[in-house]
Amino acid sequence: MLAAIANLISQYDRLCRWLLLALAPGLAAAASDVPGAADPPGLDRFPRAWIIAYERQDEFAPREFIVSAVEKIRRELRIERKLRLDATAVRITYQIPAGVPLSEVIAHYEQALGSEALFSCRGRDCGRSNGWANQVFGRAILYGPEANQFYIAADVGGELVSAYVIERGNRRIYAHVEALQPREAVKAVTNAELTEELAGNGFAAIAGVRPRRDGSIPDAGLETLRGLSARLRIFERLTVYVVCHLYGPEDAALMLERSTACAQAARDALGEGIDASAGPNLIPFGAGPLLPRAGGAVARIELVLPHRQQRD
Numbered sequence: 001m002l003a004a005i006a007n008l009i010s011q012y013d014r015l016c017r018w019l020l021l022a023l024a025p026g027l028a029a030a031a032s033d034v035p036g037a038a039d040p041p042g043l044d045r046f047p048r049a050w051i052i053a054y055e056r057q058d059e060f061a062p063r064e065f066i067v068s069a070v071e072k073i074r075r076e077l078r079i080e081r082k083l084r085l086d087a088t089a090v091r092i093t094y095q096i097p098a099g100v101p102l103s104e105v106i107a108h109y110e111q112a113l114g115s116e117a118l119f120s121c122r123g124r125d126c127g128r129s130n131g132w133a134n135q136v137f138g139r140a141i142l143y144g145p146e147a148n149q150f151y152i153a154a155d156v157g158g159e160l161v162s163a164y165v166i167e168r169g170n171r172r173i174y175a176h177v178e179a180l181q182p183r184e185a186v187k188a189v190t191n192a193e194l195t196e197e198l199a200g201n202g203f204a205a206i207a208g209v210r211p212r213r214d215g216s217i218p219d220a221g222l223e224t225l226r227g228l229s230a231r232l233r234i235f236e237r238l239t240v241y242v243v244c245h246l247y248g249p250e251d252a253a254l255m256l257e258r259s260t261a262c263a264q265a266a267r268d269a270l271g272e273g274i275d276a277s278a279g280p281n282l283i284p285f286g287a288g289p290l291l292p293r294a295g296g297a298v299a300r301i302e303l304v305l306p307h308r309q310q311r312d
Helices: 002-029 102-116 129-136 194-201 219-226 230-235 252-271 306-311
Strands: 050-066 070-073 076-079 082-095 117-122 149-156 159-167 173-182 203-205 239-245 281-288 300-304
Touching: 050 149, 050 159, 050 173, 070 129, 076 129, 082 159, 102 117, 102 149, 102 159, 102 173, 102 219, 129 149, 129 159, 194 203, 194 230, 219 252, 239 252, 252 281, 252 300
Parallel strands: 239 281
Antiparallel strands: 050 082, 070 076, 082 173, 117 149, 149 159, 159 173, 203 300, 239 300
């Protein structure tokens, strides 16, 4: 009899905990936006998120748009690449409903901005969360573990839009979005230091190119690759591997097959405009999900120069 009662109590406890988890997102969604707040045009918020901070600056003023990781050297902030421009600005901080996985929030902004991305990073690849939160955005609530951060910066039809996502130690997730409308059209130069990184480190990821899970490359990504052809001529007669990394729940063999096709498409785009007798020997290689980076599994195209690595 006592065992049966104990079992009923245990089942009731589990049911209560399940109900709390199930209802938490809905309860959180009941929170309202701060007065006067609105989503930026063309970028939907994560479902059921609400705005906790909103700032709109309609005057044109000098501003910076970050397209690299953020590091701190002693007390000084170090940002390798940023665009300086006169622009209006909208700055919005969202709180995400409780119980939502961080990966879903990241996927939301990757899908919205990934095809137009100038730069993106995840985890420790983004640098210091403290620098992002306190010195870049000026909002301490965005500070959290480096492993739990994500940043993407994109040029969306001439408007520069960025999103920073962080899961704090208390498991709360926030997304901070900034949208800059430049006074004049901005020519965002991506991969400005690609050849230097490739020559110096022996490898370099290509910014602004995010392969899809099926191995295809968006048209904007192919255009970015074609635009790099002339700059790769400095590696004349050297072997450069064009490596495609893909990740997903599918079988590893399937992802390897898809990434091989992805690498070939990237190689073809990069090879346009390069004289085979005078340029580098570009070799496609599909890595699939087998070479994840420390900051997280991020689909990407990388160039690898084995000659440079062997020399060290």
